[in-house]
Amino acid sequence: AEGGNAEAGKTKSATCAACHGADGxxxxxxxPKLAGQHPSYIAKQLxxxxxxxxxxxxxxxxxKPLSEQDMADLAAYFSSQAAKPGEADQTKVALGEQMYKGGNNATGVAACAACHGPTGAGNPASNFPALNGQHATYIKNQLNAFRKGxxxxxxxxxxxxxxxxxxxxEIEAVAEYIAGL
Ligand code: HEM
Ligand code: HEM
Structure with missing residues (x-):
């Protein structure tokens, strides 16, 4: 994601807007929302x-058709956009917060905050993505996909x-908590 140009990325993002929104x-x-995500993580996913x-x-x-430069430009554009806050189902956030901050010692689930940060901002140096405000449905889908391999x-x-x-x-609850971060 080095050398990305946000202005060029904006022009190239027209086909992405239908699904991800013009501003990510x-x-x-x-x-998934792409706005505010770390450029290195966006480029890696592409x-x-x-x-x-x-x-x-x-x-x-x-x-498929994207060049390295396209990926860097698109990553620079979407990461430069402001993320809109998400909404959490308040009936699930208590268990979600417990999972996010402490994991589950009994079953050996690591705390999410250890890698994704206490506010869900992630860590660009380690390419740990930001999660804060992401759609709960998308988060849930990803956790299920990782679980199934x-x-x-x-x-x-x-x-x-x-x-x-x-x-x-636990997946349901932590996804709701993340959406509200
Ligand atoms: C996921 C970028 C076009 C639907 C993603 C991700 C990125 C991305 C970076 C991963 C996000 C993450 O891991 O948090 C782009 C760019 C596009 C583009 C740069 C234009 C070149 C589209 C279009 C659609 C679409 C047109 C809908 C037809 C999706 C879906 C996912 C996704 C459904 C989630 C996939 C999954 O569940 O694993 N996109 N996207 N994207 N995008 Fe796009
Ligand atoms: C990616 C959630 C714990 C490292 C993700 C994604 C989700 C997620 C939803 C996909 C983001 C996206 O597609 O935009 C969680 C939750 C956790 C947790 C709910 C706690 C239960 C951890 C821990 C680590 C970690 C403990 C570090 C050891 C990563 C990394 C990725 C990632 C490296 C990016 C993978 C890639 O390159 O595609 N996490 N996470 N996560 N997480 Fe976690």
């Missing part, structure tokens, strides 16, 4: 879709190891 704030909760290390019927064909582009199985030990109720 998608409306459909199955389509490269992963292009090389089939991550697969999705909507997204994979979009990534259908998404396997996490270096060192970092996310697959976490998700494998989570229950449906």
């Amino acid at each position: 704030n998608s409306v459909n909760p199955e389509w 490269a992963n879709f292009k090389e089939d290390a991550r697969v999705n019927p909507s997204m994979s064909p979009m990534a 259908e998404r396997a582009n996490d270096a060192g199985k970092m996310m697959r190891n976490v998700a494998a030990k989570m229950t449906d109720a």
Whole structure:
């Protein structure tokens, strides 16, 4: 994602806008918000879709024609946009907060905050993505995909190891908590 140009990325993002929103704030909760995400993480995902290390019927064909420069420019554009806050189901955030900050010692689930940060801002130096304000439905889909091993582009199985030990109720709750961060 080095050398990305946000202005050039804006021009190239016209085809992305239908799903992710012109400013990277998608409306459909199955389509991730990209606004404010770290550029290095966005570029990594695009490269992963292009090389089939991550697969999705909507997204994979979009990534195929992109050059390295396109990916860097698109990443620079979407990361420069302001993320709109999300909304959490308040009946689920108590368990979600407990999972997010403390994990589950009994079953060996690591605390999300250790990598994604206490406010969900992630850590660009380690390419840990920002999660704060993301759609709960999208978060839930990703955790289920990691749990089943259908998404396997996490270096060192970092996310697959976490998700494998989570229950449906824990996934649901932590997704709601993250949406409200
Ligand atoms: C996921 C970028 C076009 C639907 C993603 C992700 C990125 C991205 C970076 C991963 C986000 C994350 O991991 O948080 C782009 C760019 C596009 C584009 C730069 C234009 C070149 C589209 C279009 C659609 C779409 C047109 C709908 C037809 C999706 C979906 C996912 C996704 C459904 C989630 C896939 C999954 O569940 O694993 N996109 N996108 N994208 N995008 Fe796009
Ligand atoms: C990615 C949630 C714990 C490292 C993700 C994603 C979600 C997530 C939803 C996908 C983001 C997206 O597609 O935009 C969680 C939750 C956790 C947790 C709910 C606690 C239960 C951890 C821990 C680590 C970690 C403990 C570090 C050891 C990562 C990394 C990625 C990621 C490296 C990016 C993988 C890639 O490159 O595609 N996490 N996470 N996460 N998480 Fe976690």
